[in-house]
Amino acid sequence: MIQVENLMKRYGNQTVVDHISFEVKEREIFGMLGPNGAGKTTTMEMIEGLRDPDDGKIVVAGVDAKRQKKKLKQHIGMQLQSTSLFDYLTVKESIELYASFYPKARPVKELLVSFDLQEKEKTWVKHLSGGQRQRLAIAIAVVHDPKVIFLDEPTTGLDPAARRSLWDIVLQLREEGRTIFLSTHYMEEAEVLCDRIAIMDRGKILALDTPRELIRQLGTNTRIEFPSKDDCYDSEFSTLAGVKKVVRLENDLVQLHTDQLADTLQQLIPLADKYHLPLNGISTRTATLEDVFLEQTGKRLS
Amino acid sequence: MIKAYFQLVKAQLLLFARNKNSFIWSLLLPVFMMIALGTLVGGNSNQFSIQVSIIDHDNSIMSKKLSESLTKAPGVTTVALSEKAAITRLKQNDLQMVIIIPKGFEAKLNKQKSKATVTVYQDKGNLSTSQLSSAIVSGTVDQINKQLVHFQPKILIDNKGISTHQLQYMDFLVPGILSLLIMSNNLNGVAAQIASWRERSILRRMQGTPLSSATFIAGQMTARILINLVQAVVVILIATFIFGVNVYGSWGTLLFFVLLGTLTFMSIGFTVASLAKTPESASPIAGLISFPMMFIGGIFFPIRQLPDFLQIVVQAIPIGHLTDALRGIMNNGATFAALQVPLLILLAWTILAFTVAALTFRWDVK
Numbered sequence: 001m002i003q004v005e006n007l008m009k010r011y012g013n014q015t016v017v018d019h020i021s022f023e024v025k026e027r028e029i030f031g032m033l034g035p036n037g038a039g040k041t042t043t044m045e046m047i048e049g050l051r052d053p054d055d056g057k058i059v060v061a062g063v064d065a066k067r068q069k070k071k072l073k074q075h076i077g078m079q080l081q082s083t084s085l086f087d088y089l090t091v092k093e094s095i096e097l098y099a100s101f102y103p104k105a106r107p108v109k110e111l112l113v114s115f116d117l118q119e120k121e122k123t124w125v126k127h128l129s130g131g132q133r134q135r136l137a138i139a140i141a142v143v144h145d146p147k148v149i150f151l152d153e154p155t156t157g158l159d160p161a162a163r164r165s166l167w168d169i170v171l172q173l174r175e176e177g178r179t180i181f182l183s184t185h186y187m188e189e190a191e192v193l194c195d196r197i198a199i200m201d202r203g204k205i206l207a208l209d210t211p212r213e214l215i216r217q218l219g220t221n222t223r224i225e226f227p228s229k230d231d232c233y234d235s236e237f238s239t240l241a242g243v244k245k246v247v248r249l250e251n252d253l254v255q256l257h258t259d260q261l262a263d264t265l266q267q268l269i270p271l272a273d274k275y276h277l278p279l280n281g282i283s284t285r286t287a288t289l290e291d292v293f294l295e296q297t298g299k300r301l302s
Numbered sequence: 303m304i305k306a307y308f309q310l311v312k313a314q315l316l317l318f319a320r321n322k323n324s325f326i327w328s329l330l331l332p333v334f335m336m337i338a339l340g341t342l343v344g345g346n347s348n349q350f351s352i353q354v355s356i357i358d359h360d361n362s363i364m365s366k367k368l369s370e371s372l373t374k375a376p377g378v379t380t381v382a383l384s385e386k387a388a389i390t391r392l393k394q395n396d397l398q399m400v401i402i403i404p405k406g407f408e409a410k411l412n413k414q415k416s417k418a419t420v421t422v423y424q425d426k427g428n429l430s431t432s433q434l435s436s437a438i439v440s441g442t443v444d445q446i447n448k449q450l451v452h453f454q455p456k457i458l459i460d461n462k463g464i465s466t467h468q469l470q471y472m473d474f475l476v477p478g479i480l481s482l483l484i485m486s487n488n489l490n491g492v493a494a495q496i497a498s499w500r501e502r503s504i505l506r507r508m509q510g511t512p513l514s515s516a517t518f519i520a521g522q523m524t525a526r527i528l529i530n531l532v533q534a535v536v537v538i539l540i541a542t543f544i545f546g547v548n549v550y551g552s553w554g555t556l557l558f559f560v561l562l563g564t565l566t567f568m569s570i571g572f573t574v575a576s577l578a579k580t581p582e583s584a585s586p587i588a589g590l591i592s593f594p595m596m597f598i599g600g601i602f603f604p605i606r607q608l609p610d611f612l613q614i615v616v617q618a619i620p621i622g623h624l625t626d627a628l629r630g631i632m633n634n635g636a637t638f639a640a641l642q643v644p645l646l647i648l649l650a651w652t653i654l655a656f657t658v659a660a661l662t663f664r665w666d667v668k
Contacts, residue, residue, distance in 0.1 A: 048510055050666065073512045084507035088320040089313060100309035101511040124320070 131162030310521025492571025
């Protein structure tokens, strides 16, 4: 549905999107995961035809995004990172306004119902909650029944309940047969929603696969973390059973990557006893996308 | 995209009506200005008066009669001064007119076939006062002339010219306020609004739809023209019914100039919003342009004699011409024929500013 080849964007002498290539399949939820300033928004805006790339090729639903912008805009819908709605218009008026920009639009009533905004029909955008506002932004994004939808950090700043209700909406959009390209800096969101994820940092795509495959590629499935001020024991930690890697984290934390949790712990406890290392605050968990991200970029996302 | 155009006009009108600030600034402020300036400046003599010094070198019955009539003429305040002092004060703009009755004035009058001359000095740099003063003097002199020849008028003139209007400061002020309102609504208003929409990605979001910038701008212009026309009518009605201001000219002509001014300043506002490097700097830039215009636009007070280079500037910029035109229509019943200069200059500005605005318009932040 979307083909991106060798895409590049430069601001001044800083390359914010550095020759990336990828493909988004039809009826897929494709996630772009990365910290602020990674180049996610710029990438999206170039695909949406809002910014001109300095180099590269973009095809969306068979339309050249650089040359056929008018045609492109008929096929795509978008929700931008900032609200981008008029404070003093009501929900209904906002939908009607955007509906008028397209030759063909869905009935307002139908959108109000499917985005659970019937009761807010006459409320000013100014008085909506964050979640309601995002639902309205997405309702407007699909007002012309587009094939492809772009959602730029749709749940940033929302409380957990509102976030979950928005996830349901995104999944519903895919059920309707649409292709969804979303960016996020929430690991959980990417893991729950996305069929495939591209991890982006400093303008480059570092990894691209299904969440499951990305985690599997880490090689080890468990993380053990505990406080340890000195790094003089790190070499000994690496000899413990099952440990593949020892990583020093900020805040004097050390992290052991293992695929044999029980064996590693059994050997770790006597070792800690021997050197009088306090193991309070120790935690173990299965590897997540967060670890994929750490592995790829050398930094934590959140 | 006629549907989009109407929706955009509707949206802009709703946004204006629902924003408390825009309401306060656009209706309460002009009324407040009328009250404040009307009482402050109007003072005891609520009259829009010109300061005149009459120098009588003849000291005869006739010359005294003339100076007495002039003193009684509406809108004239006389100041007793020596000729030299009077001329100096005229140059300093403390006086608007010096009238000199030469020696032998009466003698010449009484002689058959000879004419007596009265010399009038005035500041031609100030159009509104000089016109007014001339009208007053010629009206008075004309009356005396008629008395002298025992003139029986055959044609009666229902004189609605300037000399019969009791021009009050309020009459002078209201067109100025209108002009100021049009400038600030549009130049400052548009620059601030477009910049804020750009900052909040509202424009970028619209750019993501098939909406064309031409449709967007047309919708904005239509809505703002409607708002400004309604506002102008409301302000004039308040001025008429509460402050006793008269509109001597045609409402059609008046509203046409309101429209022309709206287009001019709106286009400048669009240009400022587009050229400003950051959205936050658009409003200060608009303020920087409009603030001095407030003073050299003849809004609250007549344009006093300005240094030559400023005189050129004043003649070149739109605000003074808009104020002059509105004032001419309201105070003097001026028609298009009498307003050719402001009409042409404002038209030129509208076309120029609109072209620049259309060429520089952009949806996004650079």
